[in-house]
Amino acid sequence: MTGGELSPAAPGGGTEAASAPVTVRALVARGSGAELRVERVRLPAPGPGEVRVTITAAGVCHSDLSMVNGTLAARFPLVLGHEATGVVAETGPGVQVAVGTPVVLNWAPACRACWWCRRGEPWLCAATTAPTVARGETDDGVPLHLTLGLGALAEAVVVPERAVIPIPAGLPPEQAALLGCAVLTGVGAVRNTARVTPGESVAVVGLGGVGLAVLSAARRAGATTILAVDVAEAKRDLALAAGATDFLLSDDRLSKEVRARTESRGVDHAFECVGRAATIRAAWRLTRRGGAVTVVGMGAKDDMVSLGALDIFHSARTLRSSVYGSSDPDREVPMLAAELADGALDLGVLVSGTIPLDEAPTAFDRLARGEGARWVVTLS
Numbered sequence: 001m002t003g004g005e006l007s008p009a010a011p012g013g014g015t016e017a018a019s020a021p022v023t024v025r026a027l028v029a030r031g032s033g034a035e036l037r038v039e040r041v042r043l044p045a046p047g048p049g050e051v052r053v054t055i056t057a058a059g060v061c062h063s064d065l066s067m068v069n070g071t072l073a074a075r076f077p078l079v080l081g082h083e084a085t086g087v088v089a090e091t092g093p094g095v096q097v098a099v100g101t102p103v104v105l106n107w108a109p110a111c112r113a114c115w116w117c118r119r120g121e122p123w124l125c126a127a128t129t130a131p132t133v134a135r136g137e138t139d140d141g142v143p144l145h146l147t148l149g150l151g152a153l154a155e156a157v158v159v160p161e162r163a164v165i166p167i168p169a170g171l172p173p174e175q176a177a178l179l180g181c182a183v184l185t186g187v188g189a190v191r192n193t194a195r196v197t198p199g200e201s202v203a204v205v206g207l208g209g210v211g212l213a214v215l216s217a218a219r220r221a222g223a224t225t226i227l228a229v230d231v232a233e234a235k236r237d238l239a240l241a242a243g244a245t246d247f248l249l250s251d252d253r254l255s256k257e258v259r260a261r262t263e264s265r266g267v268d269h270a271f272e273c274v275g276r277a278a279t280i281r282a283a284w285r286l287t288r289r290g291g292a293v294t295v296v297g298m299g300a301k302d303d304m305v306s307l308g309a310l311d312i313f314h315s316a317r318t319l320r321s322s323v324y325g326s327s328d329p330d331r332e333v334p335m336l337a338a339e340l341a342d343g344a345l346d347l348g349v350l351v352s353g354t355i356p357l358d359e360a361p362t363a364f365d366r367l368a369r370g371e372g373a374r375w376v377v378t379l380s
């Protein structure tokens with residue numbers, strides 16, 4: 001887009017008095033596997049159709065970890081973060097949203113013009129953001145990249161207006177931030193992709209932020225058997241608090257344990273929230289004949305899933321993915337924000353704790369160890 005386009009006096013000017021590049025603190029990865037550091041970075045002034053958002057809270061999502069550990073291809077130096085809430089601080093020319101508006105960031109803003117957008121599938125938009133987008137520069141003048149065009153683990157972001165979604169004021173920021181990724185993805189996977197109906201049985205494999213959001217959405221959708229599966233026994237209490245009816249360890253007895261709870265059939269819906277071939281196969285085996293496996297986790301491109309040809313035919317199962325919860329964020333984030341505001345949605349169980357930006361690297365260590373649900377960085 002406009003990477004490195006910094007100038008002391010940005011052309012065009014915004015609706016606010018001074019439109020100039022800003023220097024902010026951000027969580028930066030200098031390379032795959034490199035130590036994460038909070039650095040000062042320079043962001044351009046918002047150009048036409050762009051806004052600067054002051055971040056108030058940003059979640060640490062597994063996809064950020066995948067960017068730094070090599071699972072997903074990324075360019076560096078890279079500002080991490082793509083799940084955040086904040087307040088519009090400055091607007092470029094031609095922008096509708098007002099300064100002061102609280103917003104949630106959208107990492108897949110739809111173009112509304114391509115073939116997929118026109119047929120009502122904006123989550124598959126042909127113009128979807130690349131995993132990393134060149135924008136701004138480091139304090140020592142190196143061109144910078146932003147995770148999913150946002151780079152939200154920072155004091156501010158400069159993004160297209162399409163990438164912000166207004167929400168009501170006064171929501172707890174550490175919960176509102178999660179609407180932008182984990183919750184939209186988890187709720188959408190249940191409501192939009194799998195379309196879980198009352199009385200159905202569900203298994204959720206992998207209990208990070210998204211998996212826990214799937215559990216609670218399955219409970220709210222009226223599923224009556226909700227089996228939470230993880231390799232870590234430590235996730236048991238979290239899973240039950242999030243809405244699971246049972247917690248099962250992911251080991252070689254898993255299939256048997258699931259069948260013991262589903263009249264020997266397997267579940268109607270299995271949700272894979274890890275993004276690995278092994279867990280996709282596990283989810284497949286937990287599902288009944290004619291059931292559906294929904295892959296929510298984003299895996300590596302060389303991690304191949306192998307299924308038997310006869311098994312595919314005989315099991316009559318459906319295997320599909322849920323990209324960004326098969327959702328239209330512009331419509332569904334405000335709905336979820338309204339549910340959060342009136343108490344119908346409580347995301348407290350998903351938030352393991354809030355930490356300052358300087359401690360964000362420790363949240364990545366905890367994520368890598370599979371500890372807790374979501375760690376959220378809060379900024380003033």
Ligand SMILES: [Zn+2]
Pocket residue numbers: 061062063064082083181182
């Ligand atoms: Zn995410």
Ligand SMILES: [Zn+2]
Pocket residue numbers: 110111112113114115116117118122124125126127
């Ligand atoms: Zn589109």
